[in-house]
Amino acid sequence: MSNYFNAPLTRRQCLGLLAKAGSSSAVLGAAGIFGLTNAPVSASPVMLKPLQGKNRKVLILGAGISGLTAAYELERAGYSCKILEASHRIGGRVLTLRHGDFIDELGSPQICPFDDAPNLYFNAGAARIPAHHTGILHYCRTLGIELQLFSNHNKNCYTQDDAAFNGQPVRIREYEADMRGFIGELLAKSATAGATLDQPFDEQDLDKFIQFAQAYGDLDSNFTYRGTDRAGYAAGGVTSPAILKQPRPLPDLLRSDFCTGAMHFAEIADQAPALMTPSGGMDSIVKAFLRQLTTPIQLHCQVSNIQLQPHGVAVTYLKQGESYTEQADYCLNCIPAQLVSGIENNLPADYVAIMRQLGRGKLTKIGLQAKQRFWEQEDIYSGISWTKQDITQIWYPHHDAFKAKGILLGAYSWEPQISDRFAAMTHQQRLATAIAQGTKVHANYAQHIENGVSVCWQRMNHMLGCGAVWTEELQKTGFKLLQAPAGNHYLIGDQLSLHPGWQEGAVRSAWHALADIERREALRSTGAGA
Amino acid sequence: MNKIWLFFMLLSSAALADSKQPDAQYCLVCHGSAAQGNAAIKAPNLSILPDWYLRQQFVAFRNNWRGGAADDAHGKEMQAVANTMNNAEIEQAIAFIRRQAPVELSADLSGQADLQQGQKLYQQCQACHGANGEGNAQLHAPPLAGQHNWYLVQQLSAFKNGWRGSQSNDSYGQMMRQFAQSLPNDQAIADVVAYIDSLPLPNR
Numbered sequence: 102m103s104n105y106f107n108a109p110l111t112r113r114q115c116l117g118l119l120a121k122a123g124s125s126s127a128v129l130g131a132a133g134i135f136g137l138t139n140a141p142v143s144a145s146p147v148m149l150k151p152l153q154g155k156n157r158k159v160l161i162l163g164a165g166i167s168g169l170t171a172a173y174e175l176e177r178a179g180y181s182c183k184i185l186e187a188s189h190r191i192g193g194r195v196l197t198l199r200h201g202d203f204i205d206e207l208g209s210p211q212i213c214p215f216d217d218a219p220n221l222y223f224n225a226g227a228a229r230i231p232a233h234h235t236g237i238l239h240y241c242r243t244l245g246i247e248l249q250l251f252s253n254h255n256k257n258c259y260t261q262d263d264a265a266f267n268g269q270p271v272r273i274r275e276y277e278a279d280m281r282g283f284i285g286e287l288l289a290k291s292a293t294a295g296a297t298l299d300q301p302f303d304e305q306d307l308d309k310f311i312q313f314a315q316a317y318g319d320l321d322s323n324f325t326y327r328g329t330d331r332a333g334y335a336a337g338g339v340t341s342p343a344i345l346k347q348p349r350p351l352p353d354l355l356r357s358d359f360c361t362g363a364m365h366f367a368e369i370a371d372q373a374p375a376l377m378t379p380s381g382g383m384d385s386i387v388k389a390f391l392r393q394l395t396t397p398i399q400l401h402c403q404v405s406n407i408q409l410q411p412h413g414v415a416v417t418y419l420k421q422g423e424s425y426t427e428q429a430d431y432c433l434n435c436i437p438a439q440l441v442s443g444i445e446n447n448l449p450a451d452y453v454a455i456m457r458q459l460g461r462g463k464l465t466k467i468g469l470q471a472k473q474r475f476w477e478q479e480d481i482y483s484g485i486s487w488t489k490q491d492i493t494q495i496w497y498p499h500h501d502a503f504k505a506k507g508i509l510l511g512a513y514s515w516e517p518q519i520s521d522r523f524a525a526m527t528h529q530q531r532l533a534t535a536i537a538q539g540t541k542v543h544a545n546y547a548q549h550i551e552n553g554v555s556v557c558w559q560r561m562n563h564m565l566g567c568g569a570v571w572t573e574e575l576q577k578t579g580f581k582l583l584q585a586p587a588g589n590h591y592l593i594g595d596q597l598s599l600h601p602g603w604q605e606g607a608v609r610s611a612w613h614a615l616a617d618i619e620r621r622e623a624l625r626s627t628g629a630g631a
Numbered sequence: 632m633n634k635i636w637l638f639f640m641l642l643s644s645a646a647l648a649d650s651k652q653p654d655a656q657y658c659l660v661c662h663g664s665a666a667q668g669n670a671a672i673k674a675p676n677l678s679i680l681p682d683w684y685l686r687q688q689f690v691a692f693r694n695n696w697r698g699g700a701a702d703d704a705h706g707k708e709m710q711a712v713a714n715t716m717n718n719a720e721i722e723q724a725i726a727f728i729r730r731q732a733p734v735e736l737s738a739d740l741s742g743q744a745d746l747q748q749g750q751k752l753y754q755q756c757q758a759c760h761g762a763n764g765e766g767n768a769q770l771h772a773p774p775l776a777g778q779h780n781w782y783l784v785q786q787l788s789a790f791k792n793g794w795r796g797s798q799s800n801d802s803y804g805q806m807m808r809q810f811a812q813s814l815p816n817d818q819a820i821a822d823v824v825a826y827i828d829s830l831p832l833p834n835r
C-alpha cells in the first residue's frame with residue numbers, strides 16, 4: 102500500500118468520499134445558465150428565397166445578434182428592414198469595452214478607463230465560441246472574421262479555496278495530477294473485483310482497464326501513485342535530473358471544492374477545448390455585420406407599443422420623449438422578454454404571461470487593467486484561475502503576450518446571490534472587492550492593477566438580465582408557444598432558444614423565425630387567388 | 632487630477648446622452664412604457680402615484696429607508712438609480728411621470744383570497760389610505776387602488792419583515808410597519824390586497 106493513502110483513511114472510506122464528491126455538482130448545476138445540458142446539433146444556414154419584386158417591410162426590434170442576423174438575411178432576399186434600438190449602441194450583450202466607452206448600467210454609469218491601446222479590451226458580455234456553434238461560426242466564416250484560440254482550461258492557472266491548503270493557491274496542474282493519480286490507483290487496485298460490473302468483462306478487458314487506470318493516474322508498475330511529472334517538477338528536469346513534487350494527501354485535496362465542480366468545467370460540451378474568439382474582441386462580429394448591412398439602424402429608439410394588426414404589426418417607439426409609429430408586414434423582436442412584458446401591446450395574454458414568468462439571469466463581470474503582465478512571470482498565458490470567493494474566476498488574456506499591459510477578467514459570477522452582492526456595491530467597492538479577493542490567488546495583485554470596469558447585467562440599461570431563465574416546467578409548457586409567431590410578430594433572441602446565454606441560440610432563433618416567414622410567404626403566393 | 636476631471640466630464644456628457652436624458656424616458660425601461668409597472672421586473676405602477684409620493688420615495692431611497700436591507704435586491708435596483716440622480720433630475724422624472732395617463736389595471740382574481748375578510752381587514756387601512764384606496768396627501772399615505780397586487784403583497788411583506796419602516800427617522804414608514812405587523816399571516820395579506828385590487832381607480 103502506498104503512503105498515498107493516509108493511515109486513518111481506509112479504501113472503503115475513500116470510495117465513500119469519492120461517491121460523495123461525484124454526486125455533488127453544485128458548481129456545474131449553477132452553470133446551467135450557460136445551457137450546458139445539451140450541445141446543439143449543427144444546422145444548415147438559412148438561405149431565404151429572393152422576394153422577386155414583392156414589397157415586404159420588416160421591423161426588427163433590438164440590435165442584438167439575432168436582430169442583426171435577421172436583418173442581414175432578410176435584406177439579402179429583398180425585404181426592406183429597419184432596426185429600432187433603444188440604447189446608444191449596437192450589439193446588445195455582445196459588448197467589448199475599450200478606452201472611453203460608456204457603460205450604461207442603471208445606477209452605476211461608468212466610462213471605461215482603460216488606456217487607449219488595441220490590446221486593452223474586455224469582452225464584458227459574450228467571450229468565447231465552441232466549435233459546434235456552427236450558426237455563429239457560419240457568420241464568422243462568411244463575413245471574414247479572424248478567430249483566435251481561446252482557453253478555458255490552463256493547467257498553469259490556480260485553484261484557491263479557503264478550506265484547503267491553508268487557503269494557498271495551488272496550480273491546477275498539481276491538483277489534477279494528484280487527483281487522477283489517486284483515482285487511477287483506486288481503479289487499478291479495485292478492478293480485479295470486476296465482478297461488480299454489470300457487463301461481461303473478460304480477462305482481456307480487465308487487462309486493458311487496468312492499463313487505462315495506470316495511464317490515467319500515471320501509476321508505477323505496482324499500480325501505485327508516487328507523484329508524476331504531469332504535476333511539474335519540484336526542481337531540475339532539463340539540464341539536471343528532475344525531482345518530482347511530493348503528492349498532496351487525498352484528504353487535503355478533498356477539502357477543496359475544486360474536485361466537485363470547477364475541475365470539470367472544461368468537460369462541458371460548450372466549454373471544452375478548443376474554443377475560439379474573434380481577434381480584437383467579440384464585437385468584431387457586430388462590426389462585420391455592420392460592414393454588410395444597408396438596413397438602417399436607429400439608435401435611442403425605445404419601443405413603447407407593439408400592436409398586432411390583421412396583416413402586419415404597428416410599432417410605436419419613443420425617441421427623445423417624442424413618440425413615432427411605424428407599420429410593417431412582419432416584426433422580429435429580440436428585446437429581452439422581461440422588458441417586452443412592460444411594453445404596451447395587444448399580444449395574446451398567454452404569450453405575455455410566459456414572458457413574465459421567465460427569470461432574469463444575474464451575471465457579473467469585472468475587467469481590470471494591469472500595469473504589468475505579472476501572470477506571464479508565473480508561466481500563465483490565457484486560461485482561468487478558480488477561487489471559492491465571490492469573484493469565482495480570474496481570466497488571463499489569450500492574446501498579445503509580452504505587451505506592456507493587459508486586461509484581466511477579475512470576476513465572473515453567474516450565481517444570483519453573488520451577482521446581487523456585486524450589484525449592491527458602488528463601482529469602486531466592486532473593484533476593491535475584486536482586488537482584495539484576487540490577492541488570495543496572486544499575492545501582489547493590488548500593486549499591478551490600475552483601473553477597471555464592472556458590469557452587472559441584471560442592471561444594464563435596456564437589458565435588466567442575462568439571459569432568460571427557463572425553469573424545466575416552463576420550458577415544457579411555454580417554450581413552443583413563445584417560439585411560435587403571435588400574428589406577424591416573432592419573439593427572437595437567445596431567450597427563444599434552448600441555448601440561452603449563447604450567441605448560437607440568438608442566431609438559430611432568428612433562422613427559425615425566418616424559415617417561418619418564408620413558409621408564410623410561399624403560402625401567400627400560392628394562395629393569392631383565394 | 633486632470634485625468635479625474637476628464638473622467639467626470641466624459642461621464643456626465645455620456646450619461647446625459649444615454650440613460651439620463653432630461654425627458655426621463657429611462658424610467659420606462661423598468662416601469663413599463665406607460666409607467667404602468669412591470670411584473671417581470673417587479674417595478675410598480677407609477678402612473679397612479681401623485682408627485683408628492685414619488686418625491687417622498689426618492690427621499691426614502693436616498694436615506695436608505697428603502698433598499699437598505701441586504702436581501703432587498705429589487706429595492707436596491709431603484710436605490711442605485713435614485714442615488715445617481717440630483718434634485719433637478721428627480722423633478723424632471725416626476726414631471727415626466729406626471730405626463731403619463733393613469734393606467735387602470737384589470738383586477739387579478741386568480742388568487743385564493745377572501746374578499747370579505749379583506750374588506751374587514753381594510754377598515755384599519757382606510758383611515759389613512761381612504762375608503763376607496765385613493766390615498767391622502769396630508770397623511771402622506773399613497774393611493775393603493777390601481778397598484779399591482781403583487782407589488783402590494785411585496786411591500787406589505789417588506790414592512791412586516793422590517794425591510795421598510797424600521798429606521799428611526801422614517802416616521803411614516805414606522806407607522807406603516809406597525810399596521811403591516813398586525814396582519815397575522817400571508818393569507819391576511821392576500822385577502823386585504825385582493826380587496827384593494829377590487830377597488831376602481833379613483834381620479835388622481
Ligand SMILES: Cc1cc2nc3c(=O)[nH]c(=O)nc-3n(C[C@H](O)[C@H](O)[C@H](O)COP(=O)(O)OP(=O)(O)OC[C@H]3O[C@@H](n4cnc5c(N)ncnc54)[C@H](O)[C@@H]3O)c2cc1C
Pocket residue numbers: 162163164165166167168185186187188191192193194195225226227228229230402403404405435436437440464465466558562563564567568593594595596601602603604605606607
Ligand atoms: C456575461 C455574459 C457572458 C456571455 N458569454 C457568452 C459566450 O462566451 N459565448 C456566447 O456565444 N455567448 C455568450 N453570451 C450570450 C450572448 O451575449 C447572447 O446570447 C447574445 O448576445 C444575445 O443576442 P440577442 O440577439 O438575443 O439579443 P441581445 O443582445 O439581448 O439584444 C437585445 C437588444 O434589444 C435592445 N432593446 C431593449 N429594449 C428595447 C426597446 N424597448 N426598444 C428597442 N430595443 C430595445 C437592447 O438594447 C439590445 O440591444 C454571454 C452573455 C453575457 C451577458
